[in-house]
Amino acid sequence: MGKISGRIITHEKEFLGTIEFDSSSGLITNVSESIESDSRKFSEDCIIFPGFGDIHIHAREDVSGKHCYKEDFISAGKAAVGGAVLHVADMPNNPVPPIDDSSYDSKNALTKKSAIHITLYAGIGPNTKPLSKKVPYKVFMGPSIGELFFEDNAGLENVIRHYKGQDVSFHCEDPEILTANKEKPTHEERRPKEAETLATDFALSLIEKYELKGKLCHYSTKDGLQKIIAAKKRGINVSCEVTPTHLMFDTDMLTETNHKWFQMNPPLRGREDREAMVKGILDGHIDFLATDHAPHSIEEKLKGTSGISQLDTYGLFVTYMILKLGIPLQTIAKICAKNPGDFVKPYLPEKYGKGFGEINKGYAANFSILNLKKPFVFQKSMIKSKSGWSPFEGFEFPGSIEAVYFLGEELNAERI
Template sequence: METIAGKIVTHEKEFLGSIEFDPTTGLITKVKEGIEPKSRQFSEDCVIFPGFGDIHIHAREDVTGKHTYKEDFLSASAAAINGGVIHVADMPNNPVPPIDDATYAAKQALTEKAPIHITLYAGIGPHTKPLSKKVPYKVFMGPSIGELFFHDNPSLEEVIQHYEGQDVSFHCEDPEILIANKDQPTHETRRPKEAETVATDFALYLIEKYNLKGKLCHYSTKDGLSKIIAAKKRGVKVTCEVTPTHLMFDTDMLTETNHKWFQMNPPLRGRADREAMVKGILDGHIDYLATDHAPHSIEEKQKGTSGISQLDTYGLFVTYMILNLNIPMTLIAKICSKNPGEFVAPYLPKQFGKGVGVINEGYAANFSILNLKKPVEFKKSMIKSKSGWSPFEGFQFPGSIEAVYYLGKEIHAK
């Protein structure tokens, strides 16, 4: 048995304690208050969280190998570990998207070489049907990167009715509004706030009508968030994500120099929307911190491709949330550990015991340990993603990552 000790934070409480685990089974055997003398002790500057999970990334690998120059399951895993993340969920917009049993199984086989657990979303597109086994699904309501999207709402509903009761995540951008604004002068005006809020109305309608377990991805608008809050209050089964970039940046900081690096779907919004996302976390309305890690090459970004590489900085950004945005650490444990753990729970293999994202007996010994008194400047040389760039290059984070444990073993990014 091994034991680590120090300041522990879960979604319920903060306490000085010790965690005993079996590195052979990878499971926690005992959690108790107080510091066990023979344990590996982390200083009072450090915080032991249940292992972080990023449930929205684009690892780019599929059976064709066409996009592995951007990323693959090994490099995405290295970027995750570098960011203090011990499990991820990968989106399906690949050259050969996982949309049926065969294509899903073929892609899943490729994840087996990864040093951390990777959950795969299946894609919903024109004419698709649910898989024979339980998996999470992703639907792109309007044009995005890839071909797996719908041109109008009636064709989307025609397909979604087959997915009644399923776990479905929505990229909320109304296709007709995007088409109407395609000639606007900037990326932000070509994909206006109304595209998200109108699509939100339709997504909530589908979730409610077809009894979906719905999730709205990378949320960015104040008005749309109010719709989600209202839906939750009336019992609709819906959750939502927010990205680090929509919490830290807004259109006020865009310049001619950085504009292409911060191009993403949905785009950056105004200050009021950014502040609403922070308040949404504080008020308990936003359920996940998820990066939408979209690793494109430097050349692609310079040509105007949408998407931001940010898996490497997940844990560093959490220190910013704690120390700069004043988000309570129990809330961090909820949106970065417990909720992502619950999201992937139905799809985890038995080796994870009772699950991930919780520090308790029988759960996986996965820990993300942060040092809140050791600032770090994030440099290009620190990037593990194949993309080779980050919007946070040169940014001074107020804390750093002390250690990462996965199934009872300390791991390092390779």
């Protein structure tokens, strides 16, 4: 048996308490609102959160092994633990994408080597059909890395009609807008805000028409967020993500020397859009903090490849959200733990009990413990991702990661 105690935050409440867990099963056996003398005590400077989950990463490994130089399931697990993340969901745009039972099972077998749990999305592309078992799906509405995308909306709807009632996440960028702007001088102009907002309209119409459980990925525009809010009010089953980069950075900080490092899809937006994303979290309209971790090599970034490596700094960024953006602790527990746990719950093996994201009896003993009084400078040498770089190199975060537990075992990225 194991016990930890201290200041505990869930999506429902904050309390001083003790968590007991069975070290053999890795599940929580009891939670009490008192500090027990025989527990490992965390100081009042620390917050014990349910284990964080990042439901949007690109771990790059598949049966071909072609992109393992960027990342694999072992290195992604190390980067996640270093970032206080205890489960991730991996996207399907691989050289051999998981688009049917066989390709999905083959890729899923590779995830078992990771130190944490990895949920896989299946890909939706031209001519695909749903798998025989329940899995989450991802659709790229416009060109991205890989071949799983659509040239027009008609082609997308012709396929998505087969996925009625399924759990589908959308990368919202209108392919026709992207084509019309492909000769513009900057990345931000080639992928304008209109590409996201128009694609949002279409994605929401598909979610409603085909009764999907919809999620809009890495959201970035104020106008589009208003469409999502209105859709939720109409009863459409839709949620949305935001990335750390769209919460912290905007086009005002782009320079000739850093623009390649901050190139991603969707691109950085203006200050008004960035502030709207922060407000969206504060107002309860954004459901997930998800990194869209894209571990391209340094050489690829210098050539202009889109994507940002940021799984290593997830937990540190949460301290920035709390102490600099003023995000309430219970909101953090909701968008970083509870909601990601609920998202993957239908796809988890029985060994995880009631699942992830809550501190209650029967749930996995996964904990992300942050110190809010101990600033931390993130160094390049701390990166566990194979990408070998981070937009936060040399940045001082206002807090730090105190400890990370997965199934009751304390993990250290240096030793897994």
